[in-house]
Amino acid sequence: MSDPDTESYSTSPAWSDVTPLPTNPGGPNPLAAIAYAPAYEEAMSYLRALMAANEHSTRALELTEDVIEQNPAHYTVWLYRASVLFGIDADLRAELEWVSDVARAHQKNYQIWNHRMMIVEKLGSPEGEREFVEEMFALDGKNYHVWSYRQWLVRRFGLWGERERGFVEGMVERDVRNNSAWNYRWFLVNGRESEGVPGVKDEGVKREEVEYAASAVAKAPQNPSPWNYLRGVVRASGGGLGELKGLASEYADLTRPGGVRSSHALDLLADILADEDKNKAGEALDALASTYDPIRKNYWEYRKGLLGLPAASVA
C-alpha cells in the first residue's frame, strides 16, 4: 500500500475478495519469534493468500512492493514478483527503475541482482545497466554481487569491447588495491577462451598484462593484487614463474639494506629460486619468516620443508 498508515488491506474494497492467510507461528512458543509490525503481518497474510491462488495482477505487484519495502531480503517475494511481472506483461523498464532505488537503499542485498538479471534477460537489452552498476560501485567498489552481475552482463550481451577495458582500468586507477577490479580484468582478458579468443596464452596479450601489473606494483609494491595477477598470468600462459625474476628481484633485493620493498616480491622470488638454487630459496623464505612476514612464519617454514630444507632454528 502506498500509505499504510491510513489504509489497510482489510478495509480496502480492492482487497475485499481476498481471505488473508494468517501466519502459522509454529506452536505456542516458537523459537526466534519476531514481533512483526502489524502492517507487515497483514501484508504477509494477504501475500500468502495471493500466492496460494498464484494470482498474477497489478495488485499483486503492489503488494510485493509493500512487503519488499519492509523486508528487502524476502527472497520468496522477489521470486513471486518476477512471476507476476512476466505474467501480466508489466513495464519492465519501470521495474528496473524501482529496483535501482531498492538497490541504492540496500546495498548488501542478494536478491536484487538475481531479480535484475531476470528482468534484463527478458528485456533482451543491457541499456543503462552498466551505468547503474557504476553508480553502485561508487558506493562500494568491492560489492561482490555487483561484480558478478557485471560479468553476467558482459557474457550475456557480448560487451567485451574497449568500454569495459576503460571501465576496469578506471576502477584500478581509483584504488589500485581493489582486488575485485583485478579479478574483473582477468575475466575480461581471459573470459572468452572457450569461444576461441586467446587470453594470456597469446604472447602479445601476456606482455601487455605483465606490463600493466608491473606498473601497478611500482605505485604500491606491498599490494598483493598485482603480484597475484602476475603469477596468474604467467601460469595461465604456460610459462614459468622464472619469467618474473627481474621484477621480483627489483622489489626483493636481499643483498642490500632496504632492498626488500615487498614481501610478495620476496615470496615470488622464493618460488622462482626453488627451481634454480634451493639454498637461496631457503634464505628468501627465512627472511620472510624472521623479518618480512613473521605472521606467516609457519607457512614459510612449510615451504622450506617442501624443498627438503630444515626449518630455521628458532631465534
Next chain:
Amino acid sequence: MSPKADDALDNLLMEKAKIVELSDSEEGGPPFPGSHLKRDVHPLPPWLTSPALNLFPEEYATASSDAFKKVRNECLPHLLGEDNQNLPLNKYGLPHLRREQHINFLHSTLGNLPAPYVALDAARPWLFYWGFSGLTVLGEDVMQYRQRLIETVRPMQNLQGGYGGGHGQFSHCAASYACVLSLAMVNGLEEVNRNTMWHWLGKIKQPNGGFRMAENAEMDIRGAYCAFIMITVLNLPLELPPSSPARHAGLKTFDDGLGEYIRSLQTYEGGIGATPGDEAHGAYAFLAMGCLSMIDAPNKIIPKYIDTSALLRWMACQQTQPEGGYAGRTNKLVDSCYSQWIGGTWALLQAAFGAGEQESSENVWNKQALVRYLLTCAQQPGKKGGMRDKPSAKPDGYHTTYALAGLSAAMNHYHYDTEAPTRSESGRLTSGFNWSGKSPTPEKMEKLGVEESDLVGYVHPVYVMPFKVVENFSTKFEKGGFGKE
C-alpha cells in the same frame, strides 16, 4: 586517521617494543611497576613487535589502505594488551573466553525478537542453526529446545519438499540446510519428509552440474554444499529423481558434473569464487571443499579438481597482519566469521594432502594469531557477551558461531581416516563421517595462550556441528529408499 596521528601511534608502538626487549634481557631484575609487568611476563609475538609493525610503510594511500589503517588502529590496543576492555585475563595475558556471556547471548538470539528483526524474517532457520551450533561448541545441551524447534519449523516445510525461511515461503537451500541441521542437533530428523526433499533437490540441480538456491533463484556453490549436506544427512538416493530437469542434459546423479563445476570456481589467485569468474572468497572456499569432502575422501577427490598448493597459498595469505584473523578476500578487512570459512577449511585441505602430510602440514597456519584476534578483538565486553566481526561492530549470532568455530579450528586438531569406507551398503556417501577430533596438549595450549577454561569443543570440519550429532545421523535412515513415508 591523519598521517600525524599514525606517526604518533608508530612511535608509541616502538616504545612498547623497547620495553619488551629491555625487560626480556633483564630477567631477574627488579619488577617494572604498573601495567608493564604483564608484558614483562608475556612478550608479544613477533608480528606484534616494532619491526613487523613498521614494515613497508605505504605512501600511496587509497580507499583500501585507509580502511586497513582504520581497522589496525581499532584492533592494536586490544592485541597489544593496552586496552583489555576490563575483561579478566588468563595466565598468558589474554582475555579469558567469556563462556557464560556467550552462552547467554546465543540463548537470547533464540528468544523473542523485536520488530526490526523483520529483516531476518526469511532467514530465521539460520538463527536456530547458529544458536544451536554455537551453544554446543560451548558445551551447552540444546535438547531443551527440541519440542519448540520441531513445532517452529513444521510450518516451514513445504508440501512439494524442502523448507522455506518461514511459513508460506518458497523452499530454499539455505533454509532447508539450517532446518535439517538444527533438527539433527535435537534428534528430530524424523520431521523431515525425505521423499519430497529428494524431489525438490532434483528441481534445483542444474544441467551444468551446479545447484540453484531455489527454483529460479541464483546459482552458486552454496547450493551444492547445502544439497550434499541434506543428501548425506538424510541418506537420500544419489540418483536424480525422474522429474529433474538436469536429467534432460544427460545427468543421472546429484554429483554428476559437480566436480567440473567446482573446478571452474578456482581463480588465478588460487582461492575459490561463488560462480565461475567470481573473485576468490573465503566462504566459497569452505563450501567447495566441504562439498567435495562429502562426495569422496578428501585425499582422493580434492586434488582431482582443486590445485591444492595454490589454494594453500591463497588461504595462508588471507591471515591479516597485524590483526591475525582472516579476511575473506585479497585486500579486504579482517572479519571474525572467516575464522571458520578459512580457519575451518584448513582441516579439509590438510586431509586432501593424504595420510602422511595431513599431520606434517598441521601447523602451516598461525593458530596463535587467530586465537589472539578472537579473544582480544572479537569478544564483546560488558554484560551482553557474544562475538563480533571486529571491535567497531556489534555482536550477532552469525559472528558468534563462526568465531567460536574458528577458535575450535585453531585449538583442536581434526583427522581424516583415509582407510575408512566412503560408501555404505545402501550406497550412501560416508566420507563426511570419517573424521575424528583431538584436544590440544598442554604444550599447544601454552603456545596458543589459553587455559583449560578457554577451550571450546570439537566442531565437525564438514558439518560444522558436534561430532556426536554427526555420529547419530550417520547410521540413521541406513536402509535408504523411502519405505512407507
